[in-house]
Amino acid sequence: MDIDANGLAFISDLVRTRAAIVLEPEKEYLIRARLEPIAKDEGLLSLNDLVSKLRMAPFGALHKRVIDAMTTNETSFFRDVAPFDALKEVILPELMKSRAANKSLNFWCGASSSGQEPYTVAILMREQFPELASWNIKFVATDLSSKMVSRTQEGKYSQLEVNRGMPATLLMKYFTKKGMSWSVNEDLRKIFEFKEMNLIGQWLTFPKLDIVFLRNVLIYFDTETKKQILGKIRQNLSPDGYLFLGGSETTLNLDEAFERVPVSGTSCYRLKK
Ligand SMILES: C[S@@+](CC[C@H](N)C(=O)[O-])C[C@H]1O[C@@H](n2cnc3c(N)ncnc32)[C@H](O)[C@@H]1O
Numbered sequence: 001m002d003i004d005a006n007g008l009a010f011i012s013d014l015v016r017t018r019a020a021i022v023l024e025p026e027k028e029y030l031i032r033a034r035l036e037p038i039a040k041d042e043g044l045l046s047l048n049d050l051v052s053k054l055r056m057a058p059f060g061a062l063h064k065r066v067i068d069a070m071t072t073n074e075t076s077f078f079r080d081v082a083p084f085d086a087l088k089e090v091i092l093p094e095l096m097k098s099r100a101a102n103k104s105l106n107f108w109c110g111a112s113s114s115g116q117e118p119y120t121v122a123i124l125m126r127e128q129f130p131e132l133a134s135w136n137i138k139f140v141a142t143d144l145s146s147k148m149v150s151r152t153q154e155g156k157y158s159q160l161e162v163n164r165g166m167p168a169t170l171l172m173k174y175f176t177k178k179g180m181s182w183s184v185n186e187d188l189r190k191i192f193e194f195k196e197m198n199l200i201g202q203w204l205t206f207p208k209l210d211i212v213f214l215r216n217v218l219i220y221f222d223t224e225t226k227k228q229i230l231g232k233i234r235q236n237l238s239p240d241g242y243l244f245l246g247g248s249e250t251t252l253n254l255d256e257a258f259e260r261v262p263v264s265g266t267s268c269y270r271l272k273k
Contacts, residue, residue, distance in 0.1 A: 010051050021221070
């Protein structure tokens with residue numbers, strides 16, 4: 001399907017201003033691949049027609065659908081392993097000690113895509129720290145994409161998706177097979193609040209956060225946006241809370257209020273004392 005240079009610029013601009021996602025010029029193939037199904041679905045003959053339709057209408061459902069389609073939702077259960085070892089071996093034992101009096105912990109998993117990451121954390125907590133069942137746990141999972149938030153809320157995964165990282169014993173324990181897919185059991189699902197949240201939009205009101213997972217999303221943003229988002233995390237993080245970023249992401253040279261904490265073969269971040 002045809003798309004001219006102006007059309008490409010319009011899409012890049014839309015995605016950048018509304019989601020902060022920077023599409024490099026060489027990503028033209030990605031724009032075509034992701035937007036052609038939408039154009040067809042809208043009964044349009046070219047991507048230029050889709051751009052015209054977007055230009056003419058005020059920002060709405062179609063624009064959101066285009067932005068959603070341009071997000072990369074790659075994720076898996078126990079992705080990268082080491083951050084979950086860190087939680088199990090060091091971070092959760094430490095926080096459970098310091099929170100022993102009020103027995104309360106607040107988690108936020110931002111950019112949680114289809115939910116494999118927050119469900120991994122919840123399963124790890126159940127497995128390793130059953131005593132947390134009597135604690136007051138708040139766990140918010142958010143993403144920009146309404147489609148991803150619905151998927152997380154539904155907690156339904158294909159065989160291929162569970163094969164990517166979910167050990168068989170945990171699969172049998174925390175999921176139920178329904179037809180060709182696996183559904184997260186209700187008692188695990190119910191600990192979450194699932195919300196749409198754009199990291200460059202209005203943030204939810206969080207309680208002071210003890211653990212923040214914001215992995216593999218800062219890579220899509222420019223330096224200024226990364227700084228702004230880290231600044232907001234700083235305001236929401238408990239003084240002794242922890243931030244987990246993706247393996248190729250860091251706070252270094254972006255926000256000097258954070259310090260890197262090497263733990264269990266990986267790094268996480270906390271606020272300098
Ligand atoms: C590669 S996935 C990361 C999933 C998971 N955190 C992980 O590491 O496996 C990136 C996610 O970031 C979300 N995202 C992109 N831009 C965003 C924004 N401006 N605000 C919130 N989420 C955003 C996308 O919708 C996508 O689901």
